[in-house]
Amino acid sequence: MEENEWNNMICVAGEGMISPLGFNSADTFRRVEELSADPSKESEGRLYQSHFGIPEPFFASLIDDKKLDNAFSTFSDTKFRYTKLEKAAILSADQAIRKSGINPSGKDVLFILSTTKGNVSLLGDLDGFEPERIHLWRSAELIAGFFGNANEPLTVSNACISGCSALIAGMRQLRQGRYSHIVVVGADMLCKFIISGFQSFKALSNELCRPFDKNRKGLNLGESAATMVLSKSDEAPKGSFVLVKGAMHNDANHISGPSRTAEGLLRCLTEILTETDKEDLAFINAHGTSTLYNDDMESIAIDRALLQNIPVGSLKGYFGHTLGAAGILESIISSYAVKEQVVLRSRGTLELGTARKLNVSVNQGVANGKHSFVKMLSGFGGSNAAILIKMI
Amino acid sequence: MKGLKIMSYCRITDASVIFYDREVVVYNPKDEDPWLLQIYKAKDIHYPKFHKMDNLCKAGFLGAEMVVNDDSQENKENWAVVTFNRSSSLDDDTSYQKTIENADNYFPAPSVFVYTLPNILSGEIAIRHKIMGESVHYITKEFSAERICEAFNDLASDGKIDTIVGGWAEYFQGHVDVLMLKVSVNEEDKQLLTINNILKLWKI
Numbered sequence A: 001m002e003e004n005e006w007n008n009m010i011c012v013a014g015e016g017m018i019s020p021l022g023f024n025s026a027d028t029f030r031r032v033e034e035l036s037a038d039p040s041k042e043s044e045g046r047l048y049q050s051h052f053g054i055p056e057p058f059f060a061s062l063i064d065d066k067k068l069d070n071a072f073s074t075f076s077d078t079k080f081r082y083t084k085l086e087k088a089a090i091l092s093a094d095q096a097i098r099k100s101g102i103n104p105s106g107k108d109v110l111f112i113l114s115t116t117k118g119n120v121s122l123l124g125d126l127d128g129f130e131p132e133r134i135h136l137w138r139s140a141e142l143i144a145g146f147f148g149n150a151n152e153p154l155t156v157s158n159a160c161i162s163g164c165s166a167l168i169a170g171m172r173q174l175r176q177g178r179y180s181h182i183v184v185v186g187a188d189m190l191c192k193f194i195i196s197g198f199q200s201f202k203a204l205s206n207e208l209c210r211p212f213d214k215n216r217k218g219l220n221l222g223e224s225a226a227t228m229v230l231s232k233s234d235e236a237p238k239g240s241f242v243l244v245k246g247a248m249h250n251d252a253n254h255i256s257g258p259s260r261t262a263e264g265l266l267r268c269l270t271e272i273l274t275e276t277d278k279e280d281l282a283f284i285n286a287h288g289t290s291t292l293y294n295d296d297m298e299s300i301a302i303d304r305a306l307l308q309n310i311p312v313g314s315l316k317g318y319f320g321h322t323l324g325a326a327g328i329l330e331s332i333i334s335s336y337a338v339k340e341q342v343v344l345r346s347r348g349t350l351e352l353g354t355a356r357k358l359n360v361s362v363n364q365g366v367a368n369g370k371h372s373f374v375k376m377l378s379g380f381g382g383s384n385a386a387i388l389i390k391m392i
Numbered sequence B: 001m002k003g004l005k006i007m008s009y010c011r012i013t014d015a016s017v018i019f020y021d022r023e024v025v026v027y028n029p030k031d032e033d034p035w036l037l038q039i040y041k042a043k044d045i046h047y048p049k050f051h052k053m054d055n056l057c058k059a060g061f062l063g064a065e066m067v068v069n070d071d072s073q074e075n076k077e078n079w080a081v082v083t084f085n086r087s088s089s090l091d092d093d094t095s096y097q098k099t100i101e102n103a104d105n106y107f108p109a110p111s112v113f114v115y116t117l118p119n120i121l122s123g124e125i126a127i128r129h130k131i132m133g134e135s136v137h138y139i140t141k142e143f144s145a146e147r148i149c150e151a152f153n154d155l156a157s158d159g160k161i162d163t164i165v166g167g168w169a170e171y172f173q174g175h176v177d178v179l180m181l182k183v184s185v186n187e188e189d190k191q192l193l194t195i196n197n198i199l200k201l202w203k204i
Helices: A025-037 A065-075 A084-100 A136-146 A159-175 A192-200 A263-272 A275-279 A292-304 A323-339 B035-042 B048-052 B055-068 B090-100 B120-129 B145-157 B195-202
Strands: A010-018 A046-048 A058-061 A109-114 A154-156 A181-188 A224-232 A241-250 A281-285 A311-313 A372-379 A383-391 B003-012 B016-019 B022-026 B079-085 B135-139 B163-172 B175-186
Touching: A010 A025, A010 A084, A010 A159, A010 A323, A025 A323, A058 A192, A065 A084, A084 A136, A084 A181, A084 A224, A109 A136, A109 A159, A109 A323, A136 A154, A136 B135, A154 A159, A159 A181, A159 A224, A159 A241, A159 A323, A159 A372, A159 A383, A159 B135, A159 B145, A181 A323, A192 B090, A224 A323, A241 A263, A241 B120, A241 B135, A263 A292, A263 A372, A263 A383, A275 A281, A281 A323, A292 A372, A323 A372, A323 A383, B003 B055, B003 B145, B003 B195, B016 B055, B022 B035, B035 B055, B055 B079, B055 B090, B055 B120, B055 B163, B055 B175, B079 B120, B079 B145, B090 B163, B120 B135, B120 B163, B135 B145, B145 B163, B145 B175, B145 B195, B175 B195
Parallel strands: A109 A154, A109 A181, A281 A311, A281 A372, B079 B135, B079 B163
Antiparallel strands: A010 A224, A010 A241, A046 A058, A154 B135, A181 A224, A241 A383, A372 A383, B003 B016, B003 B175, B016 B022, B163 B175
């Protein structure tokens, strides 16, 4: 592609994250790489007993509350009381904004929040917060407000695909020229409400999840906040990441089960990838939740899209499923991997076993000079999303 | 002139259902059925899954049922569902919270939990009408004709989607407030989708 063809592309001007593996993107990626390279290393995910007042034990990756409080109070001397989700979101957004160099209070900046459940833990115990705080738009307003941004933020709550939906919403806003920069923040924190619900579905594994594995038993949940600042790429330096194309499709099949024929996800892949794009794919960063149906469905979509030879991996064995943060967090980690020319190990995968055969990265590999990847997500409500991201 | 046109709309409040500028169902306080079921029966809808839905989905589903008015089960490849509201799925969230509140009476129910995501509404509409384009749910503090208008127009401007079902669907603390639209790209002599035209329908 000629250089000037990137003019209308959307670039990632900055990123940041707060995760159990690290309190910024670089530290988190270093830790991911360490775990990827050495299968004998233990991750931050572990089994919690009698936590959050839940009778059954659960395996999850949680952000240490004290560590987060310390990081936040070192960062800001505000007297205003923020929730855990808001603190993590603000810290991740601040990192991304600083890297991008944008003025976050500018009229030409829009904040988009991606979250599935926001401050839902307050439903059980308000803990001194006002009832309005349970509303997702209120968290979005407070996050944008922290940075002095006066535009009414947009919130996307689209189940597991929220992160990709929010990035696509941001891409559209920039293409229409309504704003110069979009701060896309994804965050979800765990609590009794969320974990008991997934337990009632029998969707959780009580050990490290095993994406695409023959013996996969369900997912692990995780907490994170991740932010990308998106800008038009006119002046993006070499080595920047560009969101080339995104697509979303519904399976029109079932509210809590994926399509047996992967109709929605297949359409996403077909829509975003040309034959030339396929040649530059370093890997596909799948959703890979480790539930029986999701991973089978993804294998069918990848196979039907004739991508079965491209390395496929899931990051759920590192972070768990981070819900509204997943699309953004996993895109950032995948970008770091492309930059380092690493194909990360699909941690937790031991023995392959999906409906269709996939080239799952059971060991860490190299990217062989390829500079693109696909981020895929699927979720409740029958929704699917895929985004093609490329290093220029 | 070709453009994104409002093909039909439906407004549901606590008092009535307005369709094509007419009150087609009026709340009957003497009827023992809940309001949303009154509408379902009055419109003679037959869709057993309706009875499993939470109130937010019921409300949005009924609005979509009116505006789509199409029983064909062909895949609608170029259609999308885009919904907005203020209170997410908080109505069902509150019901689910009750199932996990007490250690002595702990019975987390998957059939309630599944509706604790606001985008289940757009999913239900997509399933009902075989809509294969995107389904997205956005949250704004108040009804925002501006955000609805821009989301619909942006989606249609990509060229792949020619029909969108959606709009505003709010159900919280016993109150319903829905403005469901069907918009299509065509040359018919219909109102263009503009912020003012959406506002007019909202205030009808």
